[in-house]
Amino acid sequence: MLYVWVVNMAMNLLSSEDVTVGRKGKRNTGKEVLTKKSKKKKEDLIEELELKGKKTIEVRKSIRIPVHYDITKNKMDKLNKLTGRITYGIRLIGELVSDVYADIFMNGDDKDIDNVLKLKTIEGLVKDNDIEEKTGLNSNFIQQCINKVIFTYKSHRKLHKEWEGKVERAEERLESARDDKELEKADKWLGKLKKREPSKPDFRKKISCRFTHNIGTVEQAKDKGKFSLWIHISTLEKYKMIDIPLNPSVYHMDQLKDVVVDDFEIIKGGDSRKKKNKGKYYIHVSITKIVEEKEINSVGGIDQGLNKSIAAVLLSLNENDKSFPREEQLTDSAKVELLEKYDDIVASLQKARKLEKATSLQKAEKWEKATSLQKAEKWEKASKAAKKAAKIAKKLRSLRGKRENVSTYHDWCLAKKVVEFTKGSYLAIGNTKFRQGMFRGNQMPTLRKRIGKWTYGRQRKMISFKRAEMGYRTKLIDEYGTSRECCECGSKLTTRKYEEGFSYILCHSCEIKKDADINASNVIATRCRDDMLKAGMIRMKNSVSQQDGSCSL
Numbered sequence: 445m446l447y448v449w450v451v452n453m454a455m456n457l458l459s460s461e462d463v464t465v466g467r468k469g470k471r472n473t474g475k476e477v478l479t480k481k482s483k484k485k486k487e488d489l490i491e492e493l494e495l496k497g498k499k500t501i502e503v504r505k506s507i508r509i510p511v512h513y514d515i516t517k518n519k520m521d522k523l524n525k526l527t528g529r530i531t532y533g534i535r536l537i538g539e540l541v542s543d544v545y546a547d548i549f550m551n552g553d554d555k556d557i558d559n560v561l562k563l564k565t566i567e568g569l570v571k572d573n574d575i576e577e578k579t580g581l582n583s584n585f586i587q588q589c590i591n592k593v594i595f596t597y598k599s600h601r602k603l604h605k606e607w608e609g610k611v612e613r614a615e616e617r618l619e620s621a622r623d624d625k626e627l628e629k630a631d632k633w634l635g636k637l638k639k640r641e642p643s644k645p646d647f648r649k650k651i652s653c654r655f656t657h658n659i660g661t662v663e664q665a666k667d668k669g670k671f672s673l674w675i676h677i678s679t680l681e682k683y684k685m686i687d688i689p690l691n692p693s694v695y696h697m698d699q700l701k702d703v704v705v706d707d708f709e710i711i712k713g714g715d716s717r718k719k720k721n722k723g724k725y726y727i728h729v730s731i732t733k734i735v736e737e738k739e740i741n742s743v744g745g746i747d748q749g750l751n752k753s754i755a756a757v758l759l760s761l762n763e764n765d766k767s768f769p770r771e772e773q774l775t776d777s778a779k780v781e782l783l784e785k786y787d788d789i790v791a792s793l794q795k796a797r798k799l800e801k802a803t804s805l806q807k808a809e810k811w812e813k814a815t816s817l818q819k820a821e822k823w824e825k826a827s828k829a830a831k832k833a834a835k836i837a838k839k840l841r842s843l844r845g846k847r848e849n850v851s852t853y854h855d856w857c858l859a860k861k862v863v864e865f866t867k868g869s870y871l872a873i874g875n876t877k878f879r880q881g882m883f884r885g886n887q888m889p890t891l892r893k894r895i896g897k898w899t900y901g902r903q904r905k906m907i908s909f910k911r912a913e914m915g916y917r918t919k920l921i922d923e924y925g926t927s928r929e930c931c932e933c934g935s936k937l938t939t940r941k942y943e944e945g946f947s948y949i950l951c952h953s954c955e956i957k958k959d960a961d962i963n964a965s966n967v968i969a970t971r972c973r974d975d976m977l978k979a980g981m982i983r984m985k986n987s988v989s990q991q992d993g994s995c996s997l
């Protein structure tokens with residue numbers, strides 16, 4: 445008993461040791477370094493998993509592991525200082541770039557901006573301005589700060605370009621408006637959009653940089669101790685490294701098995717909006733999984749329907765296999781109902797808030813002409829209504845959060861179903877982006893409402909991600925015209941009918957009536973299979989060659 449206690453004590457002492465002095469690599473810490481130069485690590489991993497020469501899929505993801513709550517105060521102080529200094533470094537560099545090139549950001553074309561955002565250009569700027577000295581960060585840290593600044597500017601540009609495109613389309617819509625009602629709507633939308641211009645990169649917030657293998661590594665303890673996972677990072681002092689203990693879950697440790705650990709970021713508060721996590725540090729570790737690509741026996745197509753459901757159709761690569769085509773409507777009606785309930789409550793609350801706001805404004809009107817007694821009364825009523833509106837707004841916020849949780853969970857469950865159903869297939873998902881514009885005008889307000897709140901993009905990501913982890917590829921294809929084409933005869937002479945949120949397609953050539961989403965999935969799958977056959981990526985097995993084969997046996 446006593447012996448165990450002594451061992452535990454010793455282990456605690458060892459783990460609370462704060463600073464390792466000396467260059468990296470010269471230590472014997474009883475820890476296995478997980479982060480390495482990723483190219484070497486990738487080759488090693490492929491060898492280890494016996495995947496050499498085989499087709500593989502790389503899956504990148506990020507896992508969020510909290511720093512251990514039992515971290516010593518000394519280390520916490522060092523971590524605070526370091527992350528603070530990194531933020532400072534990124535801010536200095538960011539402001540330097542924006543000051544020097546303000547003109548180009550405003551008036552230059554893409555090429556000018558690309559030139560400014562070149563690594564060499566910014567490195568020169570950083571050197572001329574003694575940023576290393578000003579921040580006390582070593583050159584490796586500075587390098588990562590520069591990378592972060594470049595990344596931030598580039599993603600801002602991308603966002604801004606998307607926004608410009610949206611504004612352009614909104615302006616076109618305004619010009620092509622056919623009546624006053626459309627004009628008013630288009631004008632309102634354009635006004636809303638203009639307010640939503642992506643703001644310039646703000647470097648005043650706390651920002652982190654990437655810890656690549658030369659400034660930090662993720663390390664796993666070889667022995668079972670109190671702390672199983674650590675990060676080993678450079679500090680502000682030369683040659684001094686510290687070890688920060690993490691608090692991984694079983695899931696985290698599982699995720700770190702057989703992967704390439706690329707790098708990590710240290711983030712305060714994580715990406716969680718919860719107040720209790722505000723002061724906590726989280727480590728976002730980027731990992732790459734290497735998965736063997738599996739053989740396929742079919743090509744599938746899926747269409748994300750309007751009813752928070754997914755239609756899937758699988759087409760065989762073997763003409764003999766009569767178990768194909770397989771069709772399935774995947775849905776989770778319980779969750780759909782729940783989501784719709786939330787939407788209804790949100791809508792009615794919004795209405796109520798609008799009413800209270802209007803009352804509040806109305807009472808404040810014609811103020812000058814009122815007697816002082818009337819004023820007092822009006823003021824009381826106006827403030828009462830304003831208070832009510834604020835209360836409703838608060839309720840709305842919490843409701844939206846709850847709805848969001850249900851919605852994410854719904855997407856996740858549905859993605860799981862899709863992945864299960866499409867095992868063994870190459871899958872094509874129709875890119876539904878254009879759909880938002882499809883139901884313009886007033887024909888189908890209820891349908892439009894549904895589309896607006898339906899998270900196509902997130903769902904696609906979930907599906908392709910899960911499938912990649914299982915060794916199957918997923919492709920996004922342009923869905924243009926798939927909803928009009930008949931899957932039986934290829935004719936485009938069709939009519940779509942809507943009945944209580946469900947839609948059918950009627951073909952005038954072969955006279956079939958089919959669920960519109962199943963039809964679209966079928967067309968998507970057929971297109972994808974044809975493309976792959978043409979490109980020589982796959983081959984059809986047919987009855988003739990198979991019979992020949994069995995005869996010669």
Ligand SMILES: [Zn+2]
Pocket residue numbers: 930931932933934935951952953954955956
């Ligand atoms: Zn037809």
